[in-house]
Amino acid sequence: MNQAFQTIKTKVARCVGTITLNRPEKRNAINALMVRELDRILDSWKNDPSVKVIVLQGEGKAFCSGADLAYLQKLESFSFEENLQDSQALSHLFLKIYSYAKPVVAVVQGAALAGGSGLATVCDLIIATPNAKFGYPEVKIGFVAAIVSAFLIRQIGERKARELLLTGEVISAERALGLGLINYVVSEDELPGYLDNLLEQLIANGSLAMRTTKELFSYYNLPKIEEIVEQLAVVNAKFRQTEEFKEGVRAFLEKRKPNWQSRTNREEGLC
Numbered sequence: 001m002n003q004a005f006q007t008i009k010t011k012v013a014r015c016v017g018t019i020t021l022n023r024p025e026k027r028n029a030i031n032a033l034m035v036r037e038l039d040r041i042l043d044s045w046k047n048d049p050s051v052k053v054i055v056l057q058g059e060g061k062a063f064c065s066g067a068d069l070a071y072l073q074k075l076e077s078f079s080f081e082e083n084l085q086d087s088q089a090l091s092h093l094f095l096k097i098y099s100y101a102k103p104v105v106a107v108v109q110g111a112a113l114a115g116g117s118g119l120a121t122v123c124d125l126i127i128a129t130p131n132a133k134f135g136y137p138e139v140k141i142g143f144v145a146a147i148v149s150a151f152l153i154r155q156i157g158e159r160k161a162r163e164l165l166l167t168g169e170v171i172s173a174e175r176a177l178g179l180g181l182i183n184y185v186v187s188e189d190e191l192p193g194y195l196d197n198l199l200e201q202l203i204a205n206g207s208l209a210m211r212t213t214k215e216l217f218s219y220y221n222l223p224k225i226e227e228i229v230e231q232l233a234v235v236n237a238k239f240r241q242t243e244e245f246k247e248g249v250r251a252f253l254e255k256r257k258p259n260w261q262s263r264t265n266r267e268e269g270l271c
Contacts, residue, residue, distance in 0.1 A: 007034040009059070010041055015203050017041075017051035024060030029068035030115045035089050042096055053202045054100070055195070056123060057107040063132070064116025072249050075240055083237035090115065091147045091233040095226060098122040098151060099218045101211045103202050107195060108132045109188070113170065118148035121155060124214075126182035127198070128173040129191060134181060135170035142248025142258060144239055146232040150225050156180050 009020040019041060021028035045051040058064055075083065097104055097119070106112075106123035111133045120126050120134070128134075136145040136152070145152075145165050153161045156179050164171070164179075176182045186194045202210070239245055244260065251258035 005037045005041070007031070008037050008041065012045075012048075012050055014199075015050065015052040016055055016199055017045045017048075017053070018055045018057070021056075021058045021064055023068075024058075024062075026068055027062035027065035027111060028058040028060070028116070029065050029071070030090075030119075031068040031071045032086060032089065035093050039089075039093050039096065042100065046101060052102060052207055053199055054102055054104040055107060055199070056097075056104060056119065058109065060110075062110035062116075063106070063108040063112040064119055065111050066114030066116050069253060073253065076246050076249060078240065080237055080241060083240045084234065087147070087233040087236040087240075088230075091229045091236075094118060094122045094147060094151065095229055098225075099214070101214060102207075103210060103214070105195075105198065105202075107191070108134075108173075108182070109191075114138055114145070115148075118145070118151070121148055121151050121181070125184075125198070127184045127186055127191070127195060128176065128182050129188050130173055130185060131188075132173040132176070132182075132185075133170050134173070134176045135168065136165050137168035137170060139166065139168045140248075141252045142242075142244040142260070144235065146236045146239070147229060150228045150232060152181075154221060154225075 005022075007021070007023055009022045011018050019038065021034070023029060023034070042054075045054065075086075078086065103125065104123045106120040106126045108120055108126060108128040109132060112120045112128075113133065113135050114137060117134050117136055136148060138145045149161065149165060152164070156164075160179050163169070171179075173182065173185045177185050184194070184198075247260070248258045
């Protein structure tokens, strides 16, 4: 069944469902509509026998640069309830990809930052080209990468997760490979053939066997992580109400350094 989407492109061929984030003029930045459309296509393909494996990629020079600027501007005027609903939509999407019944392969070229890095993190396998960049730079604008933290700790361990989330450092594909954040680094010339070989390997496997294997990981992790992510969505929504977050977003939009100091702190010489 053909479906009309505004922020993504989809196709099904040779048992592979491909989702392409399709906002290249915005470096495939996430907005609320993209979250809804990703959720919709994943629901559509969940029990579709013509789709055995999912590929998630970005159109143009970036995989996904994080939150859309216009979307960030809107957040300042959101009520807590609106922020909570918005945070829950993203957390439910991350959970859906993480626990999806079919393997999900992310192909990352260019930037995968903030929510974009989160999208890749919850996939089963990640192939990146040497120009790919990964990072969770939310702290740089006075925000927290709350939702993705639950998944990142499971992927690379607490020590390295602390480093990435506290520094907000953007890292290369090679560094991401060394941390265990991604699976493969492949040159752009070799990427099509490498991806085809990986997909053929997955397609050759038993569907029920792969589904059950994924259920094993859900058995180990999912009940607890679902509860944690629900709580983190609340943390996310509450933090959006803080003055620090609002100042960080304003500074980002105005292309200046954020001023974290309150007037009292400045007068007393405090940080």
